[in-house]
Amino acid sequence: ALTSTLHGFRGCAVREFSFVAQKPGCKGLRISTEACWGRCHTWEKPVPDAPYIHRHHRVCTYSRIRHMTARLPGCQPNVSPLYHYPMALHCHCAACSTQDTESSLLMVQHREAEVMLWVKLEATSTEYLDGKALDSQ
Amino acid sequence: YDGLTPGCHLHPFNVTIRSDRRGTCKGTHLVYACVGYCESSAFPSRYSVLVASNFTHNITSASRCCTISKDAKVKVRLDCPRGRHHDEIEILTAKACRCDMCRKARY
Numbered sequence: 001a002l003t004s005t006l007h008g009f010r011g012c013a014v015r016e017f018s019f020v021a022q023k024p025g026c027k028g029l030r031i032s033t034e035a036c037w038g039r040c041h042t043w044e045k046p047v048p049d050a051p052y053i054h055r056h057h058r059v060c061t062y063s064r065i066r067h068m069t070a071r072l073p074g075c076q077p078n079v080s081p082l083y084h085y086p087m088a089l090h091c092h093c094a095a096c097s098t099q100d101t102e103s104s105l106l107m108v109q110h111r112e113a114e115v116m117l118w119v120k121l122e123a124t125s126t127e128y129l130d131g132k133a134l135d136s137q
Numbered sequence: 138y139d140g141l142t143p144g145c146h147l148h149p150f151n152v153t154i155r156s157d158r159r160g161t162c163k164g165t166h167l168v169y170a171c172v173g174y175c176e177s178s179a180f181p182s183r184y185s186v187l188v189a190s191n192f193t194h195n196i197t198s199a200s201r202c203c204t205i206s207k208d209a210k211v212k213v214r215l216d217c218p219r220g221r222h223h224d225e226i227e228i229l230t231a232k233a234c235r236c237d238m239c240r241k242a243r244y
Binding site: 007008009012015017019021022023024033036037038039042043045046047052053055057058059060061062083084085086088091095096 | 142143145148150152154168169170171172173174175176177178179180181183184195196198200202203204205208226228229230231239240241
């Protein structure tokens with residue numbers, strides 16, 4: 001039931017995320033933190049005048065961040081063991097920003113088992129499509 | 138359009154074209170947009186990304202957005218007062234949709 005909830009989930013939520021923090025001169029460290037995942041309401045609509053396509057693209061990303069610091073093991077004497085990373089306190093659907101964000105075309109594949117481990121949905125700011133609202137824009 | 142299913146779908150709407158501000162001649166045509174919910178995520182960047190961006194890009198976004206993957210032109214006839222006809226105007230309509238690369242908004 002949980003997985004099917006995710007399959008149909010719309011909106012953008014904080015979700016558990018696990019990664020290996022690595023940098024040259026240190027050993028890696030697995031870190032569990034909070035990141036963002038979801039499905040944002042996006043559309044492309046033809047319009048009579050240039051540029052002929054009205055685009056509304058939004059991505060699920062961090063809205064409130066806590067800056068975290070981990071200490072990596074086995075670092076060489078001349079290498080700082082500190083590793084900084086962001087933790088999501090809140091996520092939202094927003095226009096993509098290139099200021100603090102790297103974009104990747106690769107979709108993160110969520111395997112079923114992973115989904116079960118990951119599930120921690122909260123603050124689900126689900127947006128619902130209103131066809132009339134689209135027409136009037 | 139099935140509003141309950143995530144994904145990117147054709148969505149019909151009426152577009153009205155006017156010859157001028159007063160709408161002396163106008164025509165309405167049913168065209169399609171692409172509307173939906175595509176998957177996206179954001180997570181801490183890898184160290185190589187941090188270094189390449191001089192430690193400014195600390196978030197990586199893996200996202201797809203609802204896009205028009207195939208379009209077609211349709212002609213809209215504008216009707217004027219007293220039965221006169223204005224030139225036909227060509228507009229686009231979506232023929233197929235796909236969750237694909239997100240772009241910055243044009244508007």
